[in-house]
Amino acid sequence: MGNKAAAKLRAQLAEEGIIVCPGVQDGLAARVCLQQGFKNLYMTGAGTAISLLGMPDLGLTTADDMVRNAGTIAGLDRSVPVIADADTGFGGPVMVARTVERYILAGVAGLHIEDQVTTKRCGHLLGKELVDTDTFVARIRAADAARRRLDDDIVLIARTDALQSYGFDEAIARLKAAVAAGADVAFLEGMNSVDEMGRAAKAMAPTPCLLNMVSGGVTPLVPAAQAQELGFKIAIWPCFAMTAAYLAYQKVAKELMETGAVAERTAEDGKTVVGGIREIFDLCGLEECAAFDKEMGGKSFANGV
Numbered sequence: 001m002g003n004k005a006a007a008k009l010r011a012q013l014a015e016e017g018i019i020v021c022p023g024v025q026d027g028l029a030a031r032v033c034l035q036q037g038f039k040n041l042y043m044t045g046a047g048t049a050i051s052l053l054g055m056p057d058l059g060l061t062t063a064d065d066m067v068r069n070a071g072t073i074a075g076l077d078r079s080v081p082v083i084a085d086a087d088t089g090f091g092g093p094v095m096v097a098r099t100v101e102r103y104i105l106a107g108v109a110g111l112h113i114e115d116q117v118t119t120k121r122c123g124h125l126l127g128k129e130l131v132d133t134d135t136f137v138a139r140i141r142a143a144d145a146a147r148r149r150l151d152d153d154i155v156l157i158a159r160t161d162a163l164q165s166y167g168f169d170e171a172i173a174r175l176k177a178a179v180a181a182g183a184d185v186a187f188l189e190g191m192n193s194v195d196e197m198g199r200a201a202k203a204m205a206p207t208p209c210l211l212n213m214v215s216g217g218v219t220p221l222v223p224a225a226q227a228q229e230l231g232f233k234i235a236i237w238p239c240f241a242m243t244a245a246y247l248a249y250q251k252v253a254k255e256l257m258e259t260g261a262v263a264e265r266t267a268e269d270g271k272t273v274v275g276g277i278r279e280i281f282d283l284c285g286l287e288e289c290a291a292f293d294k295e296m297g298g299k300s301f302a303n304g305v
């Protein structure tokens with residue numbers, strides 16, 4: 001079938017350096033990160049739950065929610081490979097395979113599947129429950145079979161949440177079993193120290209490892225250069241801008257509530273509104289849409305837009 005996004009991600013995995021993925025939960029967040037020139041994006045499941053559902057990351061997003069969001073994000077710029085959270089795969093092997101096929105058709109370059117029970121929770125919360133290794137391996141095997149069935153090379157990332165309750169050795173053993181079943185990349189969730197991070201990457205070598213940088217989580221946050229030095233190939237920053245976005249929303253909502261209006265900030269010309277709706281439409285491709293319409297012979301924007 002030829003998944004160009006996956007081929008690009010595989011090429012990036014083979015190159016020197018570390019792949020840094022800002023976590024995005026919607027089209028606007030993706031647009032902002034594309035504007036900054038990121039070469040990859042990560043669709044965060046936690047962010048999707050928060051942004052789309054207004055709910056915590058407790059396994060409440062359905063496969064439909066996640067596929068749709070991943071497809072929206074991946075569709076904004078096909079030259080930027082997206083890694084997407086696929087949680088537990090949403091069921092048994094048949095469902096996991098179906099999920100993987102749907103992510104492939106949505107244009108996703110890579111996805112991760114974990115060993116929590118389907119009523120999962122954010123990997124940085126307490127009290128996680130896991131499926132046994134056989135069930136986890138069956139999920140990975142099903143994911144691998146699904147991509148073969150579509151003759152696709154989507155990058156398969158195995159995530160284990162076993163560190164919290166079973167310890168380091170069991171977690172590494174689970175990741176190794178997942179790699180033997182077809183996973184390309186290993187993701188040890190919830191590492192507690194820089195030392196543990198280094199030991200994990202070493203234990204999994206030569207399998208490339210993903211590092212999860214959760215703001216306010218249990219893993220210390222390290223810059224890309226240090227993550228690379230520790231042996232990681234991919235660093236994801238799931239909800240990295242959500243604190244800022246949340247606080248900004250809160251501030252403006254408070255202003256509207258208390259004063260009945262929101263003050264605009266204008267640029268030096270005294271007219272253009274900074275961060276106004278026009279600027280955001282432009283970020284989201286307003287000019288490109290108008291130009292495309294004209295090029296195709298449309299007249300929708302002949303009188304300007």
Ligand SMILES: C[C@](O)(C(=O)O)[C@H](CC(=O)O)C(=O)O
Binds near residue numbers: 122
């Ligand atoms: C990586 C993660 O699965 C996500 O949904 O982005 C979450 C991140 C988070 O909760 O901030 C995780 O379980 O680590």
